[in-house]
């Protein structure tokens with residue numbers, strides 16, 4: 001495909017999409033019904049449908065019997081870890097393999113022209129972004145994902161919180177499924193904003209930001225505190241009346257869905273005519289500029305409400321630079337005051 005029909009490439013070779021990142025259309029007033037109707041299938045397909053499909057596969061083929069889950073044990077916890085790790089290895093790994101190792105798409109639709117393997121850096125374990133990101137994902141973040149999973153399954157199995165059935169509460173549970181991606185966005189925005197606060201940033205979140213040019217393995221490359229808080233979004237289903245399948249869906253939006261912001265390509269060319277939108281640009285800009293786009297790509301436009309939204313346009317860039325300049329002024333004024 002010709003990526004220059006969809007965007008532009010600068011002198012360095014970095015590609016950027018034309019147009020702006022649009023927030024979900026139901027936020028516009030007066031409501032634009034046709035755009036909402038067009039948006040609904042994009043909301044479901046393919047990403048959220050995929051997370052629901054994996055949640056159902058888990059529930060019917062992976063998650064042990066309720067009787068087993070009443071007692072905490074290493075047996076079923078390790079089994080869940082093994083499946084989570086294998087699933088991520090297959091899912092993230094195949095994107096890495098085709099687009100980063102074999103580079104079947106070259107750098108078409110790639111935001112940053114360079115590939116992480118071409119840029120060794122001291123900030124990474126073994127000076128390699130790939131090895132560092134891989135080890136952190138598999139030996140820190142996926143175990144913490146599994147910990148959250150074991151925790152809520154055990155609580156549900158023991159009847160410590162309400163377990164609503166699909167036959168008695170079909171509409172309420174369908175509604176919960178529909179808003180789960182929004183719960184994710186709010187939860188992520190709050191924890192993410194928190195760990196961007198100076199001391200927490202240096203201690204916790206800088207680990208994730210070492211990958212300025214992320215690839216799929218960067219998605220779950222986190223400090224353990226972040227790894228736990230990030231997946232803990234599923235624990236909201238112990239607070240609101242819910243069902244373990246919805247909690248699993250919520251967990252998969254986090255675990256599997258983390259890849260979306262880190263694919264590094266705007267579109268994946270599935271075939272010559274079928275591009276798959278990755279929705280990666282908003283979070284790519286976060287990795288590039290740090291203090292913009294703390295949330296996702298505008299499902300709940302928290303960044304817009306808090307003044308940290310970068311929509312990928314020139315105007316978005318100017319707004320960001322103005323905000324950064326004001327911040328620098330404030331910091332300088334503070335230093336002058338402190339020195340007097």
Ligand SMILES: [Zn+2]
Pocket residue numbers: 208214219261262283287
């Ligand atoms: Zn990230």
Ligand SMILES: [Zn+2]
Pocket residue numbers: 192196205209286290
């Ligand atoms: Zn961040």
